Amino acid sequence: MEFKLPLFPEQASSVAGQVDAFYLFLVLLTTFFSLLIALMIVFFIIKYRKRPDHKAEQIHGSTLLEIVWTAIPLGISMIIFVWGAVLYYHLQNPPKDALEIYGVGKQWMWKFQHPGGQREINTLHVPTGRPVKVTLISQDVIHDFFVPAFRIKTDVLPNRYMHTWFTPTREGNYHLFCSQYCGTNHSGMIGEVVVMKPEDYAEWLASGKAEGSMASMGEKLFQEFGCTTCHRPDAGARGPSLLGLYGRPVRLSDNRVVIADDNYIRESILNPNAKIVSGFQPIMPTFQGVVSEEGLIQITEYIKHLSQQDSEPLSNRSNPAVLRDTEVPTIQQELKGRGNEPAAPSGKKP
Amino acid sequence: MPAKHYLNDNYGIRSWLLTKDHKRIAILYLCTITFFFFLGGMFAALIRLELLTPEGDLFHSDTYNKLFTMHGVNMIFFFLIPSVPAVLGNFILPIMLGAKDLAFPKINLLSWYIFIVGAGFGLAALIGGGVDTGWTFYTPLSTGYVRTPVIVLAVGILIAGFASIFTGLNFIVTTHRMRAPGMTWGRLPLMVWANYAASLIMILGTPVIAITLILVALERGFHIGVFDPKLGGDPVLFQHMFWFYSHPAVYIMILPGMGVISEIVTCFSRKRVFGYTFIAFSSIAIAVFGFVVWAHHMFVAGISTYSALVFSLLSFAVAIPSAVKVFNWTATMYKGSVSLETPMLYALAFIGLFTIGGLTGLFLAALGTDIHIHDTYFVVAHFHYVMVGGMVTAYLGGIHFWWPKMTGKMYPEAPAKLAALITFIGFNLTFFPQFILGYLGMPRRYHAYPPEFQVLNVLSSAGASVLAVGFIMPLVYFLWSLKFGEAAGDNPWDAKGLEWQTTSPPPTHNFHEVPIVTEDPYNYGEEANVVH
Numbered sequence: 110m111e112f113k114l115p116l117f118p119e120q121a122s123s124v125a126g127q128v129d130a131f132y133l134f135l136v137l138l139t140t141f142f143s144l145l146i147a148l149m150i151v152f153f154i155i156k157y158r159k160r161p162d163h164k165a166e167q168i169h170g171s172t173l174l175e176i177v178w179t180a181i182p183l184g185i186s187m188i189i190f191v192w193g194a195v196l197y198y199h200l201q202n203p204p205k206d207a208l209e210i211y212g213v214g215k216q217w218m219w220k221f222q223h224p225g226g227q228r229e230i231n232t233l234h235v236p237t238g239r240p241v242k243v244t245l246i247s248q249d250v251i252h253d254f255f256v257p258a259f260r261i262k263t264d265v266l267p268n269r270y271m272h273t274w275f276t277p278t279r280e281g282n283y284h285l286f287c288s289q290y291c292g293t294n295h296s297g298m299i300g301e302v303v304v305m306k307p308e309d310y311a312e313w314l315a316s317g318k319a320e321g322s323m324a325s326m327g328e329k330l331f332q333e334f335g336c337t338t339c340h341r342p343d344a345g346a347r348g349p350s351l352l353g354l355y356g357r358p359v360r361l362s363d364n365r366v367v368i369a370d371d372n373y374i375r376e377s378i379l380n381p382n383a384k385i386v387s388g389f390q391p392i393m394p395t396f397q398g399v400v401s402e403e404g405l406i407q408i409t410e411y412i413k414h415l416s417q418q419d420s421e422p423l424s425n426r427s428n429p430a431v432l433r434d435t436e437v438p439t440i441q442q443e444l445k446g447r448g449n450e451p452a453a454p455s456g457k458k459p
Numbered sequence: 460m461p462a463k464h465y466l467n468d469n470y471g472i473r474s475w476l477l478t479k480d481h482k483r484i485a486i487l488y489l490c491t492i493t494f495f496f497f498l499g500g501m502f503a504a505l506i507r508l509e510l511l512t513p514e515g516d517l518f519h520s521d522t523y524n525k526l527f528t529m530h531g532v533n534m535i536f537f538f539l540i541p542s543v544p545a546v547l548g549n550f551i552l553p554i555m556l557g558a559k560d561l562a563f564p565k566i567n568l569l570s571w572y573i574f575i576v577g578a579g580f581g582l583a584a585l586i587g588g589g590v591d592t593g594w595t596f597y598t599p600l601s602t603g604y605v606r607t608p609v610i611v612l613a614v615g616i617l618i619a620g621f622a623s624i625f626t627g628l629n630f631i632v633t634t635h636r637m638r639a640p641g642m643t644w645g646r647l648p649l650m651v652w653a654n655y656a657a658s659l660i661m662i663l664g665t666p667v668i669a670i671t672l673i674l675v676a677l678e679r680g681f682h683i684g685v686f687d688p689k690l691g692g693d694p695v696l697f698q699h700m701f702w703f704y705s706h707p708a709v710y711i712m713i714l715p716g717m718g719v720i721s722e723i724v725t726c727f728s729r730k731r732v733f734g735y736t737f738i739a740f741s742s743i744a745i746a747v748f749g750f751v752v753w754a755h756h757m758f759v760a761g762i763s764t765y766s767a768l769v770f771s772l773l774s775f776a777v778a779i780p781s782a783v784k785v786f787n788w789t790a791t792m793y794k795g796s797v798s799l800e801t802p803m804l805y806a807l808a809f810i811g812l813f814t815i816g817g818l819t820g821l822f823l824a825a826l827g828t829d830i831h832i833h834d835t836y837f838v839v840a841h842f843h844y845v846m847v848g849g850m851v852t853a854y855l856g857g858i859h860f861w862w863p864k865m866t867g868k869m870y871p872e873a874p875a876k877l878a879a880l881i882t883f884i885g886f887n888l889t890f891f892p893q894f895i896l897g898y899l900g901m902p903r904r905y906h907a908y909p910p911e912f913q914v915l916n917v918l919s920s921a922g923a924s925v926l927a928v929g930f931i932m933p934l935v936y937f938l939w940s941l942k943f944g945e946a947a948g949d950n951p952w953d954a955k956g957l958e959w960q961t962t963s964p965p966p967t968h969n970f971h972e973v974p975i976v977t978e979d980p981y982n983y984g985e986e987a988n989v990v991h
Binding site: 115116117118127128131132135138139142143146147149150153154157158159160163164165166167168169170171174175178179182183186187189190192193194195196197198200201216249250251253255257258260261262263264266267268269271284286287288289290291292293294295296297299 | 515520521524591592593595597598599600603604605688689693694695728729730731733734735736737758759760761764767768771772775776778779782783785786787789790792793794795796797798799807810811814815818819821822824825826827828829830831833834835895898899900902903904905906907908909911983984
């Protein structure tokens, strides 16, 4: 039996120290108040113990005291709330230039893909010093991606992408735990995050047997599944062109405007009739059961890639739904008016 | 002891199984939930035994998953939720109000039968192999991926929920309509206020879990898509519906316990309670706020940032009324005349342990830390501190306090004090290390764990064995006291409250004459002034 008694996991990400500081503040605060109550009780039960000559004093209460001991905890709670909320906001919002890695969880293992196509099972190699955004989905039940050393966690859902991000700061091997009960081998769904110096990470990437970058794998699938049949940039195409699509607003047949993000693309492939692009017919077949979650991720990477290329000025007929830049500000206002902030597009403008 | 009382008024199994006497029904509940407490406790013992070593070497994974599921289900649905209301509330509430019985005695009996049927389904699920979804039944795992008797168990829980609804209904109507003359709302014992608030939650919240479990059963049995994305459903919807009840449920569990503490602290400080109005209204506030914080169980589950902010803020708000109670109880002891009989020991333990449990809730309400400690042993420690250190402690304190009234016998004081001490030590040794384990990152529901977590797990399991002793001792000496205990007399604690104005045990109709109330509750400064 190892006789170590640590209290904190290692701090291996840029936020770990901040979370620990907040935690320590809470520990000190709660210890203080617990001791205060405990000591007061002990003091009272001794000082005011039952004695034959001694009668209790019947005190009704004190409204002032009630106000004070309501207001002080309320005030302290608000401080805790704000501190926690600010930290949370930081933890939830990945920086724009994050290295994007995709993960698929399934009973009872993790599969990761790096943008260059390198794949890993139950291990995740990442470099220090730059933000890493992990986009995750499950193939079956709800899992959870938890790296204690980074102080981050997100549930991994089967019907839409979730993400988390971290900036690793210290080399080493750290536990990755599935932390949403997922069946028989839940406690076996453990992985390892290997944090390396950037040079070592680059070396590791180069040494891997990648079949090709994710985007090129996605392009292959795009052709294999016959997507090119309908999704073409020419005027008579049966489906909307995907050039410049990723991250942009799209107008639907019911006049709603949505942002073409990862979840939109995934839904469009698995359940095409959920959202029909304005000006097109609901004729796309579903690929549910045909394409795997990894395949979906690769196709999404490919589509993202398409938005980074320069594209020709688009004719009205072929993609009335992909809005030109001049129209974008109006849509942004419309969305704001409905309380729906559009996500900032992540592709470059054509 | 009086010659005739509710226990010997009638003999025979029929007089018990067809009784309409709230006191006998309380005893029926007592026996039933004690059985489920020890059943759930046995599962806990097996869990802690497995967790002595990092490897999953005592049980197969599926068995372990069933152990923690059945531990949670039994403890929550078949022990904690009925505990104080159905045992102590049923017995004492009408007497405290000066009434002959609850408003609907037959519905009271029906509620016990419904509970038996529901719990029977639970046992059937256990005999059918046990369920392994966790007591939280998250989808789509529970509806599409496990092969255990989920529907049987879900049906059992939803049936038992109706027992809860009927009890709540009964309490509310009784409190409104059956108070003795002179018993105004401002003179109600705080035990009544607490049970009243809990009853509001029971009747408003329980139907939601019933519907949720029905939908789980429909999806699982008939593949009607509600929660499983493969059938077009949304798994997070389940979590919203489940927690919409299950969060208020924890207040159903704790509020009656808090009522018990108010009764005990006043009696053993010989003092009226400090801040009666504030304690009474804090119970109502907890019930109301308890309904708007459910998504604090879902901060990482896929809710929006804005939702998370709102629920975090409200979760801090719900903590405040509980803090107010703790301060008021402490202030009640100030300038009191305090003695440390067993009920008081449990009440003091409650105040300390509930404070720690409640304060650790702040770590979870705070978004920045919740990300890290969600679904780890930190949460397990937190809820055991409030549920066991809080609720079970209050329940045991109440059982000790009212045992003489219920049975006419005194339990033996020395073993009782020892058991209270053993329980306190065992409890802290079991659950305090789990806070540390949680922050270190050990997830919940882990059958096997990385070796660096072993020391803390061993400490926790060692504590569990001590805690087990502390819980078994009362079972032994309470049973002993039935035969060999000293006769208690009407008011062994010299307490205020209408229940102490009648015999121990009380007659079937509680009072020989209708009491008339002329004084405030906890009027310890003066002689009892009840005019007959």
